[in-house]
Amino acid sequence: MPELIVELGARSYPIVVGSGLLAGEPRLLELARARQVAIVTNETVGPLFASRLARSLRPVAAQLLTVSLPDGEAHKDWPTLNRVFDALLGARFDRKALIVALGGGVVGDMAGFAAAVYQRGIDFVQLPTTLLAMVDSSVGGKTGVNHPLGKNMVGAFHQPRLVLADVDTLSTLPARELSAGLAEVIKHGAIADRAYFDAVAAAMARLRAGDAAELTAAIVRSCEIKAEVVARDERESGLRAILNFGHTFGHAIEAGMGYGQWLHGEAVGAGMVMAAELSARLGHMQRSEFERLRAVVAAAGLPVEGPDWPAGRYLELMSTDKKAERGTPRFVLLQGLGRALLSRVPEDALIATLEACAAGALGAAGAPVR
Amino acid sequence: MPELIVELGARSYPIVVGSGLLAGEPRLLELARARQVAIVTNETVGPLFASRLARSLRPVAAQLLTVSLPDGEAHKDWPTLNRVFDALLGARFDRKALIVALGGGVVGDMAGFAAAVYQRGIDFVQLPTTLLAMVDSSVGGKTGVNHPLGKNMVGAFHQPRLVLADVDTLSTLPARELSAGLAEVIKHGAIADRAYFDAVAAAMARLRAGDAAELTAAIVRSCEIKAEVVARDERESGLRAILNFGHTFGHAIEAGMGYGQWLHGEAVGAGMVMAAELSARLGHMQRSEFERLRAVVAAAGLPVEGPDWPAGRYLELMSTDKKAERGTPRFVLLQGLGRALLSRVPEDALIATLEACAAGALGAAGAPVR
Numbered sequence: 001m002p003e004l005i006v007e008l009g010a011r012s013y014p015i016v017v018g019s020g021l022l023a024g025e026p027r028l029l030e031l032a033r034a035r036q037v038a039i040v041t042n043e044t045v046g047p048l049f050a051s052r053l054a055r056s057l058r059p060v061a062a063q064l065l066t067v068s069l070p071d072g073e074a075h076k077d078w079p080t081l082n083r084v085f086d087a088l089l090g091a092r093f094d095r096k097a098l099i100v101a102l103g104g105g106v107v108g109d110m111a112g113f114a115a116a117v118y119q120r121g122i123d124f125v126q127l128p129t130t131l132l133a134m135v136d137s138s139v140g141g142k143t144g145v146n147h148p149l150g151k152n153m154v155g156a157f158h159q160p161r162l163v164l165a166d167v168d169t170l171s172t173l174p175a176r177e178l179s180a181g182l183a184e185v186i187k188h189g190a191i192a193d194r195a196y197f198d199a200v201a202a203a204m205a206r207l208r209a210g211d212a213a214e215l216t217a218a219i220v221r222s223c224e225i226k227a228e229v230v231a232r233d234e235r236e237s238g239l240r241a242i243l244n245f246g247h248t249f250g251h252a253i254e255a256g257m258g259y260g261q262w263l264h265g266e267a268v269g270a271g272m273v274m275a276a277e278l279s280a281r282l283g284h285m286q287r288s289e290f291e292r293l294r295a296v297v298a299a300a301g302l303p304v305e306g307p308d309w310p311a312g313r314y315l316e317l318m319s320t321d322k323k324a325e326r327g328t329p330r331f332v333l334l335q336g337l338g339r340a341l342l343s344r345v346p347e348d349a350l351i352a353t354l355e356a357c358a359a360g361a362l363g364a365a366g367a368p369v370r
Numbered sequence: 371m372p373e374l375i376v377e378l379g380a381r382s383y384p385i386v387v388g389s390g391l392l393a394g395e396p397r398l399l400e401l402a403r404a405r406q407v408a409i410v411t412n413e414t415v416g417p418l419f420a421s422r423l424a425r426s427l428r429p430v431a432a433q434l435l436t437v438s439l440p441d442g443e444a445h446k447d448w449p450t451l452n453r454v455f456d457a458l459l460g461a462r463f464d465r466k467a468l469i470v471a472l473g474g475g476v477v478g479d480m481a482g483f484a485a486a487v488y489q490r491g492i493d494f495v496q497l498p499t500t501l502l503a504m505v506d507s508s509v510g511g512k513t514g515v516n517h518p519l520g521k522n523m524v525g526a527f528h529q530p531r532l533v534l535a536d537v538d539t540l541s542t543l544p545a546r547e548l549s550a551g552l553a554e555v556i557k558h559g560a561i562a563d564r565a566y567f568d569a570v571a572a573a574m575a576r577l578r579a580g581d582a583a584e585l586t587a588a589i590v591r592s593c594e595i596k597a598e599v600v601a602r603d604e605r606e607s608g609l610r611a612i613l614n615f616g617h618t619f620g621h622a623i624e625a626g627m628g629y630g631q632w633l634h635g636e637a638v639g640a641g642m643v644m645a646a647e648l649s650a651r652l653g654h655m656q657r658s659e660f661e662r663l664r665a666v667v668a669a670a671g672l673p674v675e676g677p678d679w680p681a682g683r684y685l686e687l688m689s690t691d692k693k694a695e696r697g698t699p700r701f702v703l704l705q706g707l708g709r710a711l712l713s714r715v716p717e718d719a720l721i722a723t724l725e726a727c728a729a730g731a732l733g734a735a736g737a738p739v740r
Contacts, residue, residue: 082448082517089519089520089523092689116526117525118524119525120514121526144487147455152490154455154488155487156486156487156490156526235491
């Protein structure tokens with residue numbers, strides 16, 4: 001089974017990618033042995049996979065419970081997180097308990113944050129069930145919840161002990177969510193590996209059709225790229241910021257639309273096109289490469305334009321993003337496809353980009369343009 | 371000015387003890403320089419000291435705000451913590467912002483936890499204004515809030531960058547709170563340093579009268595003892611548990627009475643007597659040494675008996691304490707004064723201890739017996 005190690009010293013952990021992992025992967029069983037185990041999932045994913053996972057854990061765990069949260073980014077908040085604490089405390093789970101996160105990015109972020117702060121920190125394992133979660137949140141240890149004034153404003157860095165990316169779970173994933181995951185796959189190629197970018201572009205139809213071998217290969221390579229960046233900058237003090245390519249624009253779109261209207265990956269899709277446009281406008285990237293990125297984003301089934309807002313609205317939304325430092329955001333730009341660059345940008349170029357990339361004649365405000 | 375270093379590798383930090391620190395200690399000014407700074411305090415301490423502190427910080431900080439929380443353990447909860455996030459996000463504080471905790475243990479725990487999770491972690495400085503906070507929560511990096519099902523159930527280990535223990539602030543501290551702080555001072559002697567225990571006993575009247583030199587000496591030595599234990603076990607996997615001497619009983623008392631009825635130090639005072647009784651009963655400690663501990667606790671103005679509850683009530687309360695591992699608590703016992711021992715204990719000895727130490731004929735239930 002393909003696997004890789006995220007190298008973080010004492011906090012290093014393996015990511016295993018493949019089929020049938022939910023039914024009893026040996027390392028998971030070893031971690032769960034004789035412990036109190038809580039499967040944290042949501043009302044959509046739970047009915048599909050939780051019983052299969054519970055069947056494999058029940059014989060080894062000292063105690064097993066399942067906590068099902070409401071589905072969606074709108075519930076990524078403290079009151080929902082508190083349900084996990086209620087359940088764990090109600091069952092008298094101690095500091096040696098293990099949380100198993102079964103679901104997409106929201107479940108992973110919340111279950112991971114619950115593990116980060118329950119009794120000041122317990123172990124957790126991630127079983128991502130969306131492509132986005134497999135290639136993005138499974139590496140890096142970012143956990144957290146949203147606050148009414150901003151996304152992921154309350155959280156922690158807390159590394160899992162193990163990640164199992166079971167590609168079987170992708171067979172039930174809606175096409176729209178698969179596309180959203182492909183946004184991060186495209187991103188990894190764009191910021192770090194031109195050959196991978198080309199390979200993803202060539203395999204796009206098979207990836208969208210759910211081809212297990214193509215998906216496995218993409219998940220492994222994306223996790224490798226992200227793991228390498230994270231290993232060099234665990235706490236996001238510098239290099240790691242390149243993983244935010246497309247995200248400054250993307251977060252503005254998500255926040256402005258209201259969380260959950262656009263999928264995160266959709267916002268990142270449009271955001272990458274905007275960041276590439278800005279890169280081209282500033283002379284860091286050829287127009288032809290910008291066009292190619294735009295075409296690959298479109299081929300993934302993702303929007304290539306932001307909502308039809310005036311530039312001022314975008315600027316206001318971006319200034320509250322947490323990557324901003326005192327209101328002056330730094331942008332991740334491309335220095336050609338396959339290489340990222342971190343820079344502050346002149347406001348006039350930014351405004352011109354926003355005016356060029358917000359859906360105007362091309363699409364109605366509010367509906368992602370594909 | 372007396373100071374010590376808490377040795378935690380990259381997370382090491384100094385504790386400075388003395389007078390006049392609020393009015394502009396150089397290291398604090400250096401840390402605050404050109405940063406967004408939030409003073410987090412409460413409605414009791416704020417009016418006494420916040421303006422003095424703000425006056426010293428305003429000339430150097432890029433931006434300064436004060437967040438005042440309601441006073442008391444009853445408000446050590448998520449909704450109150452959220453006021454800090456509201457204020458920081460409202461003022462667009464970024465990841466380089468600094469939180470300055472000005473207050474007792476509750477303020478320190480909450481402000482520290484806010485710093486631990488705001489945008490996944492920012493720096494903080496502690497300015498403890500109670501003796502308890504100076505000798506206890508200023509070392510160890512424990513932060514958190516309470517949950518309806520248990521105290522400090524949600525939190526993080528997050529080390530401050532600097533601690534300033536300004537003994538001037540103790541001059542306004544109520545006698546009852548000074549006594550509560552002395553509980554931890556006595557504890558440090560009892561678990562680790564017989565000579566210090568004796569010195570504290572000899573200085574008790576001067577300590578209770580607020581003698582600045584005696585208080586400074588005690589704060590330094592207590593912090594040294596705690597720092598040494600914490601340096602050897604930052605995440606509380608073993609040795610650090612000895613700092614919980616008196617706390618298993620104490621937490622049961624606090625939880626059972628409802629938070630805030632007994633001060634933490636009062637509960638620890640009675641809890642230490644109970645733990646010493648248990649130690650004597652199990653043959654680890656002479657009766658005469660138990661009597662001496664009991665006398666010193668009483669001399670500090672602290673209760674020496676728990677509330678008048680049946681043993682079963684104590685057992686139930688202790689089994690939900692987070693130091694319990696699957697319902698079987700380990701106890702910190704004394705192997706004579708000055709040396710601690712961690713052990714599980716026979717239930718009959720525990721029950722006999724509870725029956726001997728709960729206020730019976732000696733005091734009305736609910737009122738700490740001094």
